[in-house]
Amino acid sequence: MNETPRAAGRPRNAEHSRKAHQAALDLLREHGYASISMEAVADRAGIAKQTLYRRWKHKSALILDAFAEQADQLPTLPPAETPGEDLLVFARATCRTLSGECGTLNRALMAEALQSPEFLVDLRERHLSKRRRQLRGIFVRQLPDLDERQLELLIDLMLGPIWYRLLIQNAPLDDAFADLVASNTLVAMAALARPA
Amino acid sequence: MNETPRAAGRPRNAEHSRKAHQAALDLLREHGYASISMEAVADRAGIAKQTLYRRWKHKSALILDAFAEQADQLPTLPPAETPGEDLLVFARATCRTLSGECGTLNRALMAEALQSPEFLVDLRERHLSKRRRQLRGIFVRQLPDLDERQLELLIDLMLGPIWYRLLIQNAPLDDAFADLVASNTLVAMAALARPA
Amino acid sequence: MNETPRAAGRPRNAEHSRKAHQAALDLLREHGYASISMEAVADRAGIAKQTLYRRWKHKSALILDAFAEQADQLPTLPPAETPGEDLLVFARATCRTLSGECGTLNRALMAEALQSPEFLVDLRERHLSKRRRQLRGIFVRQLPDLDERQLELLIDLMLGPIWYRLLIQNAPLDDAFADLVASNTLVAMAALARPA
Amino acid sequence: MNETPRAAGRPRNAEHSRKAHQAALDLLREHGYASISMEAVADRAGIAKQTLYRRWKHKSALILDAFAEQADQLPTLPPAETPGEDLLVFARATCRTLSGECGTLNRALMAEALQSPEFLVDLRERHLSKRRRQLRGIFVRQLPDLDERQLELLIDLMLGPIWYRLLIQNAPLDDAFADLVASNTLVAMAALARPA
């Protein structure tokens, strides 16, 4: 029945974490990713530098947390039922999310992740995996017989083009694109289902 | 009629550029991307810092050049002719290239690019565009009637999953994957051709 | 009629003060004066920082106390009687004491005192004055007619060279030196006594 | 005929050293020794912190240099000729110098020196030795037969009381005191000369 045994000593002020997150996101929005320094975050949040370092080992960890507060509030909700309908809903929701501020954040996080493999792992496990799991659910529901490798492939075929546009091509992630990606994935599903 | 007007004064030592490139790549390989600093490159190459700055405005420009020396030696050449054959060859060649050191370099370049939009543009124009053009050639040859938007879509469908695995999933880019991506693209082509 | 009014609440653990003193002295011996920080003392003594601050306002106060425990155990007692004999005994005892660990401690205390005038006053009143009083006693016994200024002068003439060697010259305080200082002081006494 | 072979690279700006010295001394005078931090000196001098560290390994080294600029301008000049006259002049000059700002500086330097034996050595060699040498000269001239140990003793007998008052007793170093110290030293000289 113990709910984390209550660490000894003065407890951390939860408000500080919030302020740090806010400050980091604000800096990101206002002056770009490069302007996020521990120093600047501490200043802006009105918090001692040491307090930041006590809670987050690296800048990336802080940003990851800051991002969580944003993203966790917007989990995509695909209530679809028609065969390929939910795929389309998912594609559109994903593209829309990544078109806005969330896209900027994800680019920033990836910038960090490409410099530090460990951070990339963290990022995948804490954030990116959610969407992947959701998508896998859709596939599993409709094609229960696919093996793991095939599922992974389908997911990559679906998400790959979206992230490619987000990170590299910087091309629009509009509904038209979402629809095409979704329908292409449908075709791929069909192709995978037939030979079975 | 002399082309480059031949600047007055002592000419630049071409060897220095080579040494700088080498040093940058060595650092990348040995201690990771984060260890590449102008300071470190200069030290390692046995070159004065000023000499670096005289030739490259920013660190990214140096890395881009360093990369060019590597990549330009390995342009993929798909001489295929069968309908879907050349797509498959292209996919395999691309995956193989990105599986090796070239993949590491590309990750490093993207790390830089995600922090600086201008650099991303440079990177696209100087390097990534080559492969895209090559791929577009394949599509155009087989489906001459596609409009620009459709072409871009096909390219993104093809390259997206590969880069997604390279940058984010860190998943293997083996021949099996290449084949599936290629065949999926073929299906997409068929779907686009059938427009009715 | 209870003397110390016996404060309410849990009484202080006397053992803690001892452990703090010990820790401070150990640190001084092992890693030098600079390594004595409240933080380090608390750690080493296995005591909470707050406990230190509750008992000693400043680091110097702690060190002063730690020193007291050492020094108070070794008060020099010259029971001599011959005219200049007791001066010689005093000089030798003083030099011997300051040659050992007690000298190191005194140097540490002076380091502190030179940075904080108030602490210097404390140090003089609580420790250094003892020896001075003792020495003054010797002088007064033999030359009862000297005025205050002359007494102070004699004391300074006697102790000055010893402390000078301890603090600045870092020169040996051996018996030979003690004897010379004592005999010089004797001469000075004679000089002061004559003109009267 | 080479006069220091001229180091490679951009030469150091001598003005910076001067400004740093000035800043350190100003801080010492205005806010006390404790206020001298590398950070503060850099700020005040309008100099980058790194520039300080490039020239002085430790804060103490900087202060030592700063002090040199002050002290080197005031070398005591005893042109005396009467037997004990020059000793008296020397004592008075020394006391007067140490009574003013120079005394404060010396106290600060000693505070540092008591924390770092190496610095104490530096301090002795670069500054304190000058006065000692001068004083030794006086003794040698008048008592050419004294051995080294005796000379050292005389010096310590003379300077000890003065430094003792400066550092520990914080007592006035007026002419009266200087005279007494000098005359006492004269007596000591006589005592040493006779037994031979």
Added chain:
DNA sequence: AGCTAATCGAGACGGTACGTCGCGTCTTGAC
């Protein structure tokens, strides 16, 4: 041969941020 001009090494320099240390104060719950 002398002149002009850019290059090169070396390293100083003003900055900004880093991540750490110690200060002295505070806030918990347990005793």
Added chain:
DNA sequence: GTCAAGACGCGACGTACCGTCTCGATTAGCT
């Protein structure tokens, strides 16, 4: 009220790179 534990604001530490600068020493082509 004391205690262990540890958070907290603060100020300084000494270091790393940044991009620029100032030196003396080359190293060419053009008089």
